[in-house]
Amino acid sequence: MRIKPFGTLLGSLVLVHVGAAAQAGSWDFTPRVSVSQTYTDNVNLVPRSEDKESDSVSQLNTGFSLQRSGGRTDLSLGYNLQSLAYWEDDGRNTVYHQFAGTSTTTLIRETLFLDASASYGQQLRDSRDGFAGDNISTTDRSDVARYSVSPYWRQGFGSFATGELRYAWDKVDYQSGGITSNNSENQRIQATLNSGPRFTTVGWTLSYSWDESTYDDGTDVTLESLEALVRLNLSPQFSVYAAGGDERNRYNRAAEAADPDDTFWRAGFTWLPGPRTSLDAFYGERFFDDTYGLTFSHRFRHATWQVNYSESITSLARANAANGGGNLPDDTDTYISKRLTISASGQRSKLSWGGAASREERLYQTEGRGDEDISSVSANLGWRVAPRTQATLSSQWQRSDYDRDSRKDDLWNVGLGLSRTLGANTSAAIEYRYQERDSNQDDFDYQENRVTATLSRTF
Template structure:
């Protein structure tokens, strides 16, 4: 099997070739490099104090960002090579690659477009081992590569209606042999027809979606739905709507679970009392029971709030987290129960997210909390995942700032009757040395409380970094 990161880089090269076919426009290329020195008192994340291994780690990061816009193609991509050298045990030395690229090409003016993307990064196989951004300490990691191509056609029917027909192909590939069976290939067809500007009081829409995901070990899941929507605009700021249709789904499920082929409906309202506030809420019913949705956004003078709640049916590929949208989502997510089986699964996701961020004078800050409940259709055990992330920054001087972050992740998995709590707290100082150079010093503490035997650990680390762009 070829290394997924090399495939992702080839995908990035393909994006460049596609974009080069368009009329030449200005390219923005920014190379960058940084060197860091880290000291940690528990690189192996041992539970017992006598088993802890301290370590000094030298780190080199080098990469670039590349973008272009205008003409027929918009493109952005970035690459980073991370080299880690361990002073005490050179057997841990490693090189990590991270790549991400996206492009949109307008093939026919205002009608036919092609989206393309490719990415690669290392992720923890079991998300309960630690935080995803920690590449210094020991952990079972795997490379994850994703590729996506999505041509679509847009058509305007005067003032009467607008339509879009889109086909998407995407695939996910894992480097680690223990999760290879969860690699997947997905095909999706989406079509929509929505009312145009001539409909001012009553609006309408029709949407069709077909989505099939096939996993390497042979499992398939299919989601298909047809929905019609009718909206009544009572005032310029307030409208009510009702939608309904039929879904036909096919996936593995435990005996006694509800038939996934059924009609569905939802009814709700949209309210935008000011340009700073919007609210959309609905109640409905799907094959798994009552369902609800909520999106609330409000912007104050120095801060903004966002609250979202959704209930979806999701197919998993088990390695990295994703934001869930409506319908059958087949993008990869993080599922630590892969330690026990590689069988792809489908679950009902109920997720609440609350976030707030702001800035005033010399202080900027953000808080984000989320709770997700996963109800598996195969009955192999439900999961609860909670998280909280806070960050703050204070400008001490024109070229010097202080930062702090706090992270918490709590998981409760029935499949192995295990609960885990992960905490990370960091404080740092950063200073701009010149137009393209900066330096930082950071202290980080992380801790895990776990039901896993010898699963608790604590770690302290200090990192000094010098960065430059060219």
């Protein structure tokens, strides 16, 4: 396995440096180790038409977490060394490195700050291969490093206004051959100026955004916008607003795609009927069509519900840098995203639960790529069976429809687990998981049953 950890090492050095620079605050260092044994009846996730290979996999995870709070810096990072040994075919044996860290540092009190982050892990090269929950299945994946640095300045102008200016630099670096040309470097400048307490009935906001993604294959994407918003506060609970501006975008696009340089506008309202409920909705027009937005949340006594709908234009590089993957990394492209998400979670007595549903339509701007529709539903349930014993049930479903190859897939994943605390620093768990992919194309269906037993300890 080849590892090129320079970027991640650089990011982690930034994290540790800014943490060590502060004089006050406390450090919390926690080493950890876990041993797992997994049996799978389809280690390669081969189609139903082929003979499945079963295997037993021994897994050793050793690592640590480091946290710091207080003073000028808040820091959180963790490292894990994952070793996998396959009993039936030791040629599959491998080692993975996994790292994630974030920090926020106050450089000048109440004025200048610095955010930094770095991560190193594994990602499926094709998100249609399955739910990327672990590295047991020998499907095609790549090591990927992500790191970012973002200084920002906040300034108050008396009762007139408050402002923020932020610069962000980040990089996505795939380590495997074949997709390294899609490594990307991203830069973003964001500036906002909001009306201060002097403005009570009428408020306003000025905002500017410039976002550039540059790929190693020579292509680039630039998204730029300037917006002015005016808000009329009709009551402490209800306000209406209108906004307009101009956007200038540059990216590869098909001849029939809409011109991405245009003016835009939107109008909407914000309603806060009580301390537990909020609603914001708007309608407007952008270069690609009429556009809508919705954000709703309500908190019950034992549960919280949220609904969000958004329409935006983004690049695959920006999406991967922001959310850690989930897109196909073998393309440099730009798409218009129309996404609806509904989520709920709650807890009462010994029972905790959560669920989410989403649907996203991706309208790609290059010729021949086609569009994508991705729908998903997930749910989890936790039950405290005894003071030191927890039972869990989880499920996921995803349907994807890709125009570029007329492929439609359904992915299923169901897990049932039981965990128990054996001591102050020791726990044990056992889990059964079933996953399946159904496809309208031959040789893409598979099924897998898996059982995993784990013993964990922190020091």
